[in-house]
Structure formats: C-alpha cells, structure tokens
Amino acid sequence: MTGLTxxxxxxxxxxxxxxxxxxxxxAGGKAPAGSGLTLDGIQVMKAGRLILDLESLRLPxxxxxxxxxxxxxxxxxxxxxxxxxxxxxxxxxxxxGRDLFRMPGRRRAALVGFVPQHFAPHWNQKVHELLELAExxxxxxxxxxxxxxxxxxxxxxxxxxxxxxxxGERARVLLAMALGGxxxxxxxxxxxxxxxxxxxxxxxxxxxxxxxxxxxxxxIHDLNLAVRFFPRIIAxxxxxxxxxxxxxxxxxxxxxxRVFGVRFRKVEFGDGFMLFPSTAL
Amino acid sequence: xxxxGKGAQGSAAAGAAPGTPPxxxxxxxxxVSAGAASGGASPEAPVPGGASLEGAxxxxxxxxxxxxxxxxxxxxxxxxxxxxxxxASAARTRAVFLGAFLVFAIAFLFALCAGxxxxxxxxxxRSIFGEGREKANLIYLWRLPRAVTxxxxxxxxxxxxxxxxxIFRNPLAEPWLVGSSGGAAVGAxxxxxxxxxxxxxxxxxxxxxxxxxxxxxxxxALARLSGSLDTATLLLAGIAVSAILTALRSFLMxxxxxxxxxxxxxxxxxxxxIQAPDGTRMTVFLCLSALVFALSLLMARPLDLLxxxxxxxxxxxxxxxxxxxxxxxxxxxxxxxxxxxxxxVAFVGLAAPHVGRFLVGTRHRRLIPFSALAGAVLVTAAxxxxxxxxxPGEIPLGLLTALAGGPFFLVLLAGRNRAT
Numbered sequence: 001m002t003g004l005t006x007x008x009x010x011x012x013x014x015x016x017x018x019x020x021x022x023x024x025x026x027a028g029g030k031a032p033a034g035s036g037l038t039l040d041g042i043q044v045m046k047a048g049r050l051i052l053d054l055e056s057l058r059l060p061x062x063x064x065x066x067x068x069x070x071x072x073x074x075x076x077x078x079x080x081x082x083x084x085x086x087x088x089x090x091x092x093x094x095x096x097g098r099d100l101f102r103m104p105g106r107r108r109a110a111l112v113g114f115v116p117q118h119f120a121p122h123w124n125q126k127v128h129e130l131l132e133l134a135e136x137x138x139x140x141x142x143x144x145x146x147x148x149x150x151x152x153x154x155x156x157x158x159x160x161x162x163x164x165x166x167x168g169e170r171a172r173v174l175l176a177m178a179l180g181g182x183x184x185x186x187x188x189x190x191x192x193x194x195x196x197x198x199x200x201x202x203x204x205x206x207x208x209x210x211x212x213x214x215x216x217x218x219x220i221h222d223l224n225l226a227v228r229f230f231p232r233i234i235a236x237x238x239x240x241x242x243x244x245x246x247x248x249x250x251x252x253x254x255x256x257x258r259v260f261g262v263r264f265r266k267v268e269f270g271d272g273f274m275l276f277p278s279t280a281l
Numbered sequence: 282x283x284x285x286g287k288g289a290q291g292s293a294a295a296g297a298a299p300g301t302p303p304x305x306x307x308x309x310x311x312x313v314s315a316g317a318a319s320g321g322a323s324p325e326a327p328v329p330g331g332a333s334l335e336g337a338x339x340x341x342x343x344x345x346x347x348x349x350x351x352x353x354x355x356x357x358x359x360x361x362x363x364x365x366x367x368x369a370s371a372a373r374t375r376a377v378f379l380g381a382f383l384v385f386a387i388a389f390l391f392a393l394c395a396g397x398x399x400x401x402x403x404x405x406x407r408s409i410f411g412e413g414r415e416k417a418n419l420i421y422l423w424r425l426p427r428a429v430t431x432x433x434x435x436x437x438x439x440x441x442x443x444x445x446x447x448i449f450r451n452p453l454a455e456p457w458l459v460g461s462s463g464g465a466a467v468g469a470x471x472x473x474x475x476x477x478x479x480x481x482x483x484x485x486x487x488x489x490x491x492x493x494x495x496x497x498x499x500x501x502a503l504a505r506l507s508g509s510l511d512t513a514t515l516l517l518a519g520i521a522v523s524a525i526l527t528a529l530r531s532f533l534m535x536x537x538x539x540x541x542x543x544x545x546x547x548x549x550x551x552x553x554x555i556q557a558p559d560g561t562r563m564t565v566f567l568c569l570s571a572l573v574f575a576l577s578l579l580m581a582r583p584l585d586l587l588x589x590x591x592x593x594x595x596x597x598x599x600x601x602x603x604x605x606x607x608x609x610x611x612x613x614x615x616x617x618x619x620x621x622x623x624x625x626v627a628f629v630g631l632a633a634p635h636v637g638r639f640l641v642g643t644r645h646r647r648l649i650p651f652s653a654l655a656g657a658v659l660v661t662a663a664x665x666x667x668x669x670x671x672x673p674g675e676i677p678l679g680l681l682t683a684l685a686g687g688p689f690f691l692v693l694l695a696g697r698n699r700a701t
Contacts, residue, residue, distance in 0.1 A: 085592040105598030114596040122450040123588045123643040128366045132644070133585055137597045146363040158366040 035096050036061040037185060037215055042091030044077050044239075052077045052239040054091070059232070061096065061184065064211045066226040067219045069236035070260050075219040076117060078236065079187045082217070083114035095185055110138045113178035113214070115188035119170070121162055127173050128158040131180065138181030148180035152206075168199040175206060179214075186210075188218045192225070204229045223264075223275050227251065235259045251275060374647055377640045381654045385432075388662045392428035393420055395665035397672040426557040431664035432657040433570045434555060434623035435633075439656020440577050441615035442630025443637065443649045447584030448608040449501070451515050452638075452693070455630035456493070456616035458519045462627075463526035464496025464613075465489040465620040466551060470530050473547055474537040482562055486621045493613035493620070496522055501609065553624040553679025555664045566622055573615045574653060580608055581646035588643065626679050628686020629656050635693065 037059040044052035052074040059065055067075045080086040082093055084105060093100040100108050121130065131154075135145040149158065152172040157165065165173065171191065178186060186207070192200030200222075207216050208229060220226045226233055227247035235243035235250070237259045243250060250256060251273060256264045262277040393405035400408075400420060408420040438456065445454040445461070456462045468488035477484045503518035530551075538544045550556075558566050583604035586594035591601050619626065633655040634648060641647040659682070667676045 080592065080596075083596040084598070085596045105595070105600060107598070109596065109598035112596070114593070116590075116592055116596070119590065119593060121589050121593075123638065125588070125643045126370075128363070128370065129643055130589075131363070132367075133589070133597075136582070146361075149363045155362040158363060159370075 038094040040092050043089050045089045064216045064230045065232040066230035067234050073236040074239040076189050079189045083187045084108050113183040113186040115178045115191045117189040124161045124163045134177035140181035145180040148176040152176040167194045186214050186216045190219050374641050385658045388658045392661050392665035393424050395669040430557040431555045431661045434619045435656035435660025436653035437615045437619035438629040439633030439652035441612045443634040443652035444612040446634050457627045459500045460496035460522040461493035461613045461616040462625050463523045464492035465617045467526050467530050468492025470533050489621050490617035493617040497609045497613050550624040552677035553626040555623045577649050584645040627683045629659050632689050
C-alpha cells in the first residue's frame with residue numbers, strides 16, 4: 001500500500017528539480033558548448049575485445065541520467081572509466097571542458113563522486129576514518145563533510161566499523177563519501193543493487209534532491225526505477241549506445257525489446273507506467 | 282506539509298551556516314552555491330513519499346529529505362557530532378602515543394640496565410650524562426649503541442610490517458611471511474660467505490636489499506598470478522617462496538663455507554641477534570633508518586587509499602601500480618636494513634601494526650609511526666632479555682621474538698576464523 005503511494009507520488013516530477021532541471025533541457029541535452037559532460041569516441045578493450053565503443057554523448061552540467069542495459073553491455077565499464085577506476089584505450093571525456101582522462105588523478109578525484117558497485121575496504125575502518133579519507137580526496141571545506149554526515153544521518157555510525165554496518169547504513173556512508181564534497185559529477189554503479197525497496201528509493205530521492213547542483217550518471221538495473229526517476233536514459237548494448245532519450249520514448253517502438261532481447265509490456269496507471277518483461281525474444 | 286518542509290529547510294540552512302564558509306570561495310569548481318541548491322531542491326522534494334516510508338525504517342532517520350524535521354532536531358549545529366567524534370579520536374591518539382613513548386623510555390632504560398651485570402637505572406643514567414667510571418664505560422660504550430641499534434631494528438621491522446600489510450592489504454603480511462626477510466638472508470649469506478672485491482659494508486646491505494626486494498616481488502607476482510591477494514593465497518605464496526629461499530640458503534651455506542669462513546657467523550645472524558655497528562657505520566645505519574622512516578610517512582596516503590580497494594584507490598586519484606611498487610621497495614629496504622643489523626627477527630613486523638590498528642586506528646599516518654614505536658619497544662626489551670637472561674651466554678633474539686610472537690600469530694588466526 002505504502003509502496004504504491006510512493007510510486008505515484010514519485011512518478012510525478014520526472015524532470016530534475018531546480019533551475020536547470022526543466023525536463024526538456026535535461027532530456028534534450030542542449031547545454032551550452034563546453035559545459036557539462038561530453039564523451040567522445042571512448043573505447044575500452046578487454047582481452048582483445050571491444051567492450052565499450054561510444055561514439056559521442058553529451059550531458060548537461062546538472063541533472064539525472066540513467067545508464068541501462070543487459071549484463072555485460074558496458075555500463076560498469078563506462079562508469080569505471082569515467083571515474084578513473086579503469087583506463088580507456090581511446091577517446092576523451094570532457095567535464096566542463098577539461099579532459100577527465102588527462103588530468104592528474106587527484107584533481108579528477110575532487111571533481112568526481114564515485115559510488116562503486118562493490119565497496120569492501122580492507123581494514124574494517126571506522127566510518128569517520130572513511131569520511132576523513134573522502135574529505136582529503138576532495139580538498140573540500142571541512143564543513144561540507146560534516147554536513148553530509150548530518151544529512152545522511154551518520155551521527156550514530158561515525159565511531160562504528162564498516163563491517164558492522166547493515167546494507168542500508170553502508171549505502172548512506174558511501175553516499176556521504178561520494179557526495180560530501182559536492183562534486184560536479186557523480187557516478188553511481190548500481191548503487192541500489194543490495195538495497196531493499198525503501199533504501200533504494202531514498203537513495204534515488206537523495207540523488208534527485210541534488211540534481212540541481214551535480215550531474216548524476218547512474219547505472220541501474222531496475223527499469224521501473226529508471227523510468228520513474230530519470231528524465232534521461234541511455235541504453236547500452238554490446239558496448240554501444242543503443243538508445244538515448246526520455247523514459248516515454250524508451251517505452252515506445254520496441255526499443256527496450258531490442259536492447260534486452262525480451263518483449264516488454266507497458267502497463268499504464270494514473271500518471272505513470274511500469275514495464276514488465278513478458279517473453280524472451 | 283510544504284510549510285513544514287520549508288521550515289526545516291530554513292533551519293537546516295541556518296544550522297549549516299557556521300560550518301560553511303561564504304559560498305563561492307570554498308568550492309573551486311562550484312557551479313551552484315549551497316543556498317541555491319537547497320532552495321532549488323526543496324519545492325520538488327517528494328515529502329509525501331518520504332513520509333510514507335518513514336515507518337519502514339524508523340531507526341535510519343533520513344536520506345536527506347525523507348524526514349526533514351529530524352535532521353536538525355535537538356542538534357543546533359551541523360557537524361557537531363562529526364567534530365566531536367574526530368576530536369575524541371585525536372585525543373585518544375595523542376594519549377596512546379604519549380603512553381607508547383613512556384613505555385619505550387622504560388624499555389630503553391631497562392636495556393641500559395640489563396646485562397650479565399645488572400646496573401641500577403640511576404647508574405645507567407649517570408653513565409650516559411658524564412662521570413666516566415669503569416662500569417659506566419661499559420654502559421656507554423657497549424649497551425647504549427646496542428640498545429639504539431635494537432630500537433632502530435625494531436622500528437624498521439614494525440614499519441615494514443605496516444607498509445607490507447598496507448600493500449598486500451592483508452593483516453598477515455609481514456617481512457618474514459612475505460619472504461623479504463628470507464630473501465635478505467640469502468643475499469646476506471652470499472655477502473658473508475663469498476669473497477667480494479668491495480668492502481663488506483657495501484656488499485651486505487645491498488645484497489640483503491636485493492634479496493628482500495626480489496622475494497617480495499616474487500610473492501606478490503605469485504599471489505597476483507592466482508588472481509587475488511587474500512590471506513590463503515598470500516600465505517601459500519609466502520610459504521612457497523620462503524621454503525625455496527631456505528633451501529637455497531642452506532645449499533649456499535653448505536657449498537660456500539670453508540675452513541676459513543665460519544658458519545658460526547651466519548648461523549647466529551640467522552637466528553637473529555643485534556650487532557651494533559661501530560663508528561661511521563652506526564651513523565650510516567641510523568641515517569638510512571631515519572630516511573626510510575621519513576619516506577614511509579609519504580606512503581601513508583597511498584596506503585590509506587589502497588585500503589579502500591584498488592578500484593576506489595584509482596578512482597580517488599592513486600596510481601595503484603606505482604604505489605604498490607614503491608611500497609614494496611620501501612618495505613624491502615626497511616626489512617633489509619633491519620636484517621643487516623639484527624638478523625632474522627620474526628613476528629615483530631606482524632604484531633606491531635596489529636597493536637597499532639587496535640590502538641590508533643587504520644589511518645597510516647598514525648599507524649606507521651605507532652608500528653615503528655611498538656616495534657622499537659618490542660625489540661629493545663627482547664634484546665635486553667636475550668643478553669641478560671642466561672649469563673654468560675646470549676639467547677638468540679629471533680628465538681625470543683618467535684616464542685612470544687608465535688602464540689600471538691595463532692590467536693590472530695583463530696580470531697580470523699571465528700570472524701568469518
């Protein structure tokens with residue numbers, strides 16, 4: 001019951017909130033030249049195979065964009081390459097005109113908030129130690145991370161160790177670590193994969209709350225969350241961009257069916273819709 | 282509802298003010314100021330959705346706008362808690378370091394007093410600060426250099442343990458287990474038993490270093506080859522490499538020793554015993570130790586980042602490969618220096634960082650100095666016992682540390698198994 005209310009409520013503001021968050025601007029990606037994120041000819045080879053091959057992609061300076069696609073489509077690779085966790089073999093990624101691939105790692109680390117798919121620190125650090133590290137990486141004003149700790153309700157967790165935290169608590173710590181310095185670009189690699197419904201909704205709401213100050217590029221498996229929260233959706237298939245547009249377009253004309261190799265059924269209700277995979281093609 | 286939300290936002294912004302410097306300045310890339318951000322976000326914040334979820338997880342108050350009233354309730358200043366936890370941890374660290382320094386001072390004094398003939402602390406102090414009596418001479422000329430060497434060897438072992446554990450991201454890594462002590466021993470055996478055209482003061486440390494570095498890289502490569510750096514892999518690789526090195530060393534000792542080259546030297550050295558270098562060699566040894574210590578502090582940030590996992594470390598701006606190579610070189614240099622002055626001393630490098638992580642936390646800029654200090658305490662005290670327990674003989678230092686460290690290692694393994 002509560003779940004349903006949430007869906008309809010959340011379905012309404014499709015556009016990212018805030019001044020620059022008019023849905024059209026985000027979906028159309030018509031940002032002034034030089035600002036925002038511009039990806040150009042990014043290629044990644046692994047074991048002699050081209051696993052990522054993006055021709056060109058332009059994203060505005062702020063807003064929410066989802067990256068969807070079947071397993072192995074290159075979602076993680078794209079985010080890891082942009083975040084600096086992996087190296088690209090070709091291409092460039094300009095963030096406000098500066099190439100993320102060619103700037104010093106520490107500078108990139110200050111500009112990008114990276115939420116990895118798996119985060120398993122080796123020393124069972126205390127939460128405040130992790131936040132300290134995150135803060136040092138950004139060189140942000142000290143107050144910012146204290147604010148983030150407050151914002152994600154980490155007060156009681158600060159003196160606790162990572163391995164003793166629940167999945168939801170870990171997610172909050174990771175978000176504070178990634179978002180604390182208010183980076184202009186946030187990359188989240190299936191951040192909700194290990195979270196229950198309430199926590200993954202809250203995480204997406206946190207993203208939406210900040211979509212007016214940063215650009216969020218989020219790899220996500222749950223298509224219904226993707227169409228509900230993200231005004232801009234990029235679908236990858238075999239390392240190539242198979243679709244780039246709004247949720248309504250995605251649900252039309254069998255785009256999803258081609259990307260996932262599954263026939264999807266669209267069920268409309270109220271002012272939203274849901275997508276169900278019905279039969280494999 | 283919306284008025285509630287606005288009120289909370291307002292108070293949140295007011296609360297944030299003390300911690301937030303004037304907008305524009307602090308965030309160099311800042312496209313949006315803090316005030317504009319929260320103002321822009323609030324009208325669209327799905328308050329009803331959040332409210333309906335509140336019941337689902339009451340303990341975990343907020344993801345930002347889920348419960349706007351609660352974030353500031355009862356806490357007038359943002360980050361108060363954060364600052365408190367931090368300063369508490371800093372105060373604790375200061376106290377721990379102070380305590381460790383005191384313990385070290387006591388251990389050092391004990392080392393000056395200990396010997397075949399025991400001296401009183403007063404005597405020991407008097408002998409160092411003037412008044413040359415015969416017994417004082419013994420303390421000043423013999424026990425003092427030995428205690429200083431022991432402290433340096435211990436500090437080097439503790440430090441290299443902390444560095445190796447950080448590089449391998451494994452709490453069981455230490456110079457002895459990752460083979461670098463064994464490698465250094467092979468190098469040193471070669472240096473001691475072969476006739477070299479250059480003086481031994483150069484050959485011994487360089488061959489020890491080369492051996493230590495080679496062995497550490499070999500273990501790392503083997504562990505990488507099998508795809509992981511987990512405890513089992515590391516231990517297996519370390520054991521395999523150590524076994525090979527031990528065999529190699531024994532073979533060298535058998536074939537190279539002759540009547541005029543005494544095995545005794547090599548043997549006592551292998552079981553670990555502090556040999557205080559004399560004159561300029563002492564100066565060189567201490568300078569190199571200080572240099573290694575200073576360099577290891579530069580490794581603190583890379584090691585912290587490595588502790589987050591390689592992906593996160595790379596994302597946060599670390600050149601992982603370079604950091605690993607530099608760390609191995611540094612850890613091996615520390616191990617080789619320690620081996621060249623103290624032989625094979627087991628388990629100090631394992632134990633010191635463990636005590637450190639327990640007492641000062643996981644940040645390496647605190648952990649490395651503390652491990653060095655703890656190692657210095659351990660070896661200074663152990664060496665004092667080694668040369669005073671069974672007069673007129675001397676117990677090999679390595680035996681004492683292994684006796685104390687072996688059980689520690691077992692407890693550690695047991696604890697790990699219980700945890701997993």
